[in-house]
Amino acid sequence: MKAFELEVLIERIGSQYEILLSEGILPDQSLTEIFEGDDQLWLEPEPGIDLDFWRETGKFETLFVSLIRTTPSTKEYKGELPAPYASEMTQDDVHAIFGEPMASKGPIKMPVPIGMTGGWDSYPLDPELYPGKKVVFQYTQDMRVKTLVFTLIDKGHR
Template identity: 35%
Template sequence: MHVLEHWLQHLGKTHSELIQQGVLPDRPREILFDGFDAETCFPLPGVELEFSTDAARLTCIHANVISTFDGEPAYGGPLPAPLQQVRTRQAAIDLLGAPLRSQSPFRLPKPIGRTGGWDTFSFDETYDPPTSVMFLYTPELNVSCLSFFLGRLQAEPDPGNTGLHGHD
C-alpha cells in the first residue's frame, strides 16, 4: 500500500492517534493563514495534511503533483488507485464521470496566479466515511493538485452550464 492510500484510510483520525499508530512522525502543525480554521503539516515534499483546529482530526490530504510556483515541491510518489494515470481534466472525467462540482478558471494571489479551475468527484464510497477528491488544474487543464477529503458531495444543479467548467 502506498503512503497516500495509507493516509486516506486514516482520514477522520486525530493527529495524536496518527502519531501513536506510527502513521505520522511527531511534527508540529501550523496555521498557514490568519482566519483559516485548519492546521497543517508537511510530512513529504508536495504533500500537505490538513487537520481541524477544534479536534485536530485529519480532514484533507493535498498532493501537489505539479509545482505551480517557485519553491513549491511536487509530490513524486504514486497516486492512489485508480488515479495513477490521471494527468488532465479530460482523463479525470473519463475515469470518474461528470464532476459533482466545478469551478471555472480563476486567478489566485501571487505567487500562484492563473489556474485552470477545479472539479470535485466522489472518490471512494467504501471508506467510512466516504471520501471525495478535488482536482485543481493548470491553465492548460493539466492536474496540478489532488485533494482528498471526508464526505460525500451532492451534485449542484447547474441548468445553465454549457461550457467546459461549471460555476459556483
C-alpha cells in the same frame, strides 16, 4: 511515499492527529500554522504532501498531493500514487476515468503568485472504502492536474 501509504492516509481522513501519531501513521513532527491564529494546522511529512488538521479538534481533514509546482513555495510530490491516479493527468483523463463530476468550477484568476487557474472538479470517493470523502482535481491554466485534494465531504464546521 508508497501508494499504499497514501491509501492509508486517505482512509484515515477524519481521524485525530494524536491517534495517527500513536499508531505510527504520521511522523513525529509538530503541527505548524501557516498564518497566525489560523483555524488549520499543517503537517508536511514529505515534499509535495500536505496534511490539514482542524485546530479546534485536531481532526485530519484534508490531504493535498501537489503534482505540479505552480508557485515558488510549492514542492512536487515524486512518490507513488494509488490507481487510478497518475502523476501526469489532464482534465480529459480525469473525465474519462471518473465521469461527470459532482461539482465543478471553471478557470479563475487568483492573486499573484498563483495567477490564472484551470478550476477544479470534485468526485465522491467509493463509499465502501472511503465513506464521507471526496477527491478534488485542481487544474493548471492548460488543464493539467496540479493537485489532488482528498477531503471530507462534510467537515461539520464551515
